[in-house]
Amino acid sequence: MLQSASRPGPRVLHLTQPVDGGVARVVQDLARAQLEAGWAVTVACPGGVFATELRTLGADVRPWGATRSPGPSLLREVRECSRVVAQVSPDLVHAHSAKAGLVGRLVVRGRVPTVFQPHAWSFEAVDGATSVLALTWERWAARWASAVVCVSEAERTAGMRAGIDGRWHLLPNGVDPLRCRPAPTDVARADLALLCEVVPTAPIVVCVGRLCRQKGQDLLLEAWDTVVRDVPDARLILVGDGPDRDRLRQRAPETVLFAGAVADAVIWYQAADLVVLPSRWEGMALAPLEAMACGRPVVVTDVGGARESMPPYLARRCVVPPGSPAALAQALTTLLLDPSLRASLGDQGRRHVLSAHDAHRTTAAVTDLYHDLTGPWPAAPAAAAQYREPIHS
Known part of the structure; x- marks a missing residue:
């Protein structure tokens, strides 16, 4: 105490x-x-x-x-x-x-x-x-x-x-950079395998947030239909619970997994290739900051303080118009198909959080x-x- x-x-x-x-x-x-x-x-x-x-x-x-x-x-x-x-x-x-x-x-x-x-x-x-x-x-x-x-x-x-x-x-x-820190993806996924069924080598996109209209998971599912056409082995994991859970489950394809509410999302960020938050409105969400602190690239919609939470180089590549599944799908697909770009963005995001957040x-x-x-x-x-x-x- x-x-x-x-x-x-x-x-x-x-x-x-x-x-x-x-x-x-x-x-x-x-x-x-x-x-x-x-x-x-x-x-x-x-x-x-x-x-x-x-x-x-x-x-x-x-x-x-x-x-x-x-x-x-x-x-x-x-x-x-x-x-x-x-x-x-x-x-x-x-x-x-x-x-x-x-x-x-x-x-x-x-x-x-x-x-x-x-x-x-x-x-x-x-x-x-x-x-x-x-x-x-x-x-x-x-x-x-x-x-x-x-x-x-x-x-x-x-x-x-x-x-x-x-x-x-x-x-x-x-965010706390000691709690939210990079870890080898394979190690994180080995731990993740105990929590949900996911192929260790599959590209993984993680969305952390309450399942509700504000967080925009419905827009993400609409975009996801386009993403899996270009990256068919990709998996989307929705971490969180909320009033829209059942409605989202009904329309989600098999490539989408529901993790439910978790006490700490760090392992999910560490296991991800890419983190996304397609919100309709925000103040300044913690999820993108936590993901960047874990060294993971993040795609967010241009609402609230989303653009402010990122350095300019990341904002140009990773901030998309709100309410546009097409723009969201394009950004996710581009990053999933470019591992070196993801690594660069993740490293820059970590350094930005250490200096500003x-x-x-x-x-x-x-x-x-x-x-x-x-x-x-x-x-x-x-x-x-x-x-x-x-x-x-």
């Missing part, structure tokens, strides 16, 4: 609904770094394996039974969050993603420093009246955020163009932001006392 037992540091409460994927990884990296720095870290989340891993690090984990989308459970979620905040009495609250940003800001209402990190804007994920309501809320709630952390310039620009008057901070995502740099920048917001520690007693009594929404 990393938590110091001698002198408790400032109390930070992370509030998150996603307990898997990139958001969970970001929260876990922040918790680890802040515990090492002497902060008292609490995470409120729905639970599961994610909660167990956080407790192993030494974080205080409080159950918060939030659902992904707003609905009839919202009032209960606000009450549960209010109880957690009252119990923890945080010096700072960091709300991750749309649901936590909604509930956390409703509960805290700016009475202690509050950081909101959208991890991609909610109003871009929905249509019609729901999108209008989400945007109206974000404009209104910006007053209750001491800082809005965006992981890409594209995400910040989208917020500004939408009329959100935020106190903007640009902190690109990062190391998680240690990102977590240090977030902790510096916390200190800017909370002021010198120890904090003033008046600020810390605001949550000694329960908050009633």
